[in-house]
Amino acid sequence: MKIISKNLKHGEITFKIEIAEELWYLSQLIEKGDKLSGKTLRKIKVTEEADATKRPVFMEILVEKVEYAIDALRVSGTVLAGPEDVPHGSYHTFNLESGATATLKKEHWYSYQLDQLEEAATTKQPSILICVFDREDAYFALLKRKGIEILVHLQGDVQRKRATTTSKGNFYENIIKQLEEYNDRYKLDTIILASPSFWKEELFKVLKNDALKKKIIQATCSSCDERAIDEVLKRDEVRQALLAERTSREILVVDQLLTEISKKGKATYGLSNTEESAASGAIEKLLITTQFIHKHREEKTFSRIESILKTVDKQKGTIIIINSEHTGGKRLDGLGGIGAILRYQLNYE
Numbered sequence: 001m002k003i004i005s006k007n008l009k010h011g012e013i014t015f016k017i018e019i020a021e022e023l024w025y026l027s028q029l030i031e032k033g034d035k036l037s038g039k040t041l042r043k044i045k046v047t048e049e050a051d052a053t054k055r056p057v058f059m060e061i062l063v064e065k066v067e068y069a070i071d072a073l074r075v076s077g078t079v080l081a082g083p084e085d086v087p088h089g090s091y092h093t094f095n096l097e098s099g100a101t102a103t104l105k106k107e108h109w110y111s112y113q114l115d116q117l118e119e120a121a122t123t124k125q126p127s128i129l130i131c132v133f134d135r136e137d138a139y140f141a142l143l144k145r146k147g148i149e150i151l152v153h154l155q156g157d158v159q160r161k162r163a164t165t166t167s168k169g170n171f172y173e174n175i176i177k178q179l180e181e182y183n184d185r186y187k188l189d190t191i192i193l194a195s196p197s198f199w200k201e202e203l204f205k206v207l208k209n210d211a212l213k214k215k216i217i218q219a220t221c222s223s224c225d226e227r228a229i230d231e232v233l234k235r236d237e238v239r240q241a242l243l244a245e246r247t248s249r250e251i252l253v254v255d256q257l258l259t260e261i262s263k264k265g266k267a268t269y270g271l272s273n274t275e276e277s278a279a280s281g282a283i284e285k286l287l288i289t290t291q292f293i294h295k296h297r298e299e300k301t302f303s304r305i306e307s308i309l310k311t312v313d314k315q316k317g318t319i320i321i322i323n324s325e326h327t328g329g330k331r332l333d334g335l336g337g338i339g340a341i342l343r344y345q346l347n348y349e
Contacts, residue, residue, distance in 0.1 A: 001025070001120040004101065013117065014103040017096060020072075024144075025120040026096065027068035028290065028321060029113055030104060032297060034063045036075055038102035040094050044085060057083050061092050072097045110309055112319035119246075129182055130192045130232055131175065134199050134224040138175050141229050142186065147247055147325045148229055154178065172203050176212075183212060194219040194232045230327035247326055254328035257287055257339050268346065269332075269339035275304070277340050278311040285341040286312045291324035292337025305338075 001022040004014040017023065030036065037060035044055050061077035073096040078089050086092075096102060106113075128143040138154040156171035179191060193200050193216050200218050207213055219235045221228040232238060233248050234255065260267030266284075268277050277283050286308070296302040312319055322329045324337075332339060 001117075003117070003121050008109060010105070011107060011109060012103055012105045013109075014101065015117075015121075016101045017098055020098050022120050023068065023073040023096065025116055026073055027066055029116060030063060030066050030073075030075055031106075032063055032065070033107070035080065035105040036061055036063055036077070036094055036102055037081070037105070038094070038100070040092070042082070042086060042092065044083070057086070059083075059086065059092060059094075061094065108310070110313050110319060112313075112321065116321075126190065127186050127188045128190045128192065129179070129186065129188050130194065130229050131179060132194045132221055132224055132228045132232060133175055133203070134195055134197070135171065137224045138171075138178070139224070139226060139229065140178060140182065141226075142182075143247055147323050150226060150229075151182065152178065172206050175203060176207055176209070179212060180209060183215070188215055191216045192219055192232060192238050193217070194221045194228065194235075196221060196223060227327070247323070250320070250322050251326060251328035253285065253287065253320055253341075254322060254332050257285075257341055258331065260341060261335075261339075266342040266345050267339065268342060269335040271304075271336060271338055274338050274340050275308055277342060277346060278308045278315075278317075280346065281315050282342045282344055282346055283312050283315070283317045283340045284343045285318045285320060287320050287322055287332060287339050287341075289322045289324045289329045289332050289337045291329070291333050293321070295337070308338075 001018055002016040004016055006013050017026070038058070039056050040059050041054045042057045042059065044053060044057070059082035060080045061075070062080055063075055064077040065075070067074040067076075074093050075096060076091065076093040079086055079092050080088065082092075094102065126143075130141045130143065130148075132139045132141075136156050138156075140151040140154075142149045142151055154174060156174070182188065183191070191212070193203065195203075200220075204213070204216070204218065217238055219232050219238050221231050221235075230251065233251055257267050257269070259265075261269060268274055274283075274286070278286070288305070293302070293305070296305050309319060322332050324330065324333055
């Protein structure tokens with residue numbers, strides 16, 4: 001993403017979307033009540049008799065709804081400014097995609113929102129593939145800014161004979177072929193090869209592609225399924241490679257929160273306790289899930305959450321938005337969707 005101009009005095013930032021991955025960041029930043037402006041397509045009738053045709057116009061809307069898809073972002077709301085033949089107060093939808101330029105205006109930009117925007121503008125997205133496999137199954141997943149995308153699930157043809165198990169055909173060759181294909185397609189920086197037992201070492205022995213070998217980090221997991229992918233993200237062997245990856249950071253900070261909670265340390269969770277901690281100035285890291293935010297916006301109770309955000313922001317605490325789609329987000333949602341790592345321990349009794 002390219003930041004074209006920034007005028008925080010007036011709450012305005014103009015940006016250009018360069019790749020589809022950046023749309024996820026914008027889906028988290030653009031909120032109900034914001035103002036979005038830019039060139040957009042609008043059906044216009046030149047005369048009452050003529051058919052409506054789409055033409056590019058400059059418009060500004062008051063945002064009411066944000067809908068995210070992998071390659072597009074739909075932002076809908078009521079028209080604040082536009083051509084004379086477009087009534088103010090009518091409804092319009094911006095379809096944001098790669099190449100689009102727009103201006104987002106907020107009454108207040110939180111520090112975490114500016115950090116997210118800066119991350120989208122400056123961070124090179126590492127291309128990381130995870131392959132979790134055993135003698136029967138192989139799962140391939142690509143790490144993206146929005147989370148983990150399962151690419152394919154391969155199954156080997158296994159024949160069991162008494163105490164031994166052998167694979168019909170060569171399942172290792174199929175896995176290697178898939179690795180090479182994805183390496184060419186996604187220009188991978190890192191491949192995490194994970195398995196229970198010794199399967200990863202056996203596959204690595206038969207891998208002849210030296211260029212591919214240099215990209216591989218081996219890791220251990222307890223099972224071979226989609227849940228094992230999240231397990232692998234937390235392994236010490238891969239933390240360094242994934243240090244800059246948002247999904248990994250979010251899972252690790254949720255783990256940090258859960259560890260503090262389990263030992264009754266410097267942590268809290270749930271809306272009331274977190275609100276009290278914010279009022280006391282005790283919050284070092286505030287964790288909130290995307291589902292929690294969405295729920296309170298839908299129920300029109302977000303003003304209470306906004307008050308916590310402003311308090312933590314003023315006290316120089318770190319605000320971390322956790323994606324509810326991965327395991328870390330789901331675990332935090334299980335605790336109410338909000339929690340905090342504290343500067344010092346509090347007693348809530």
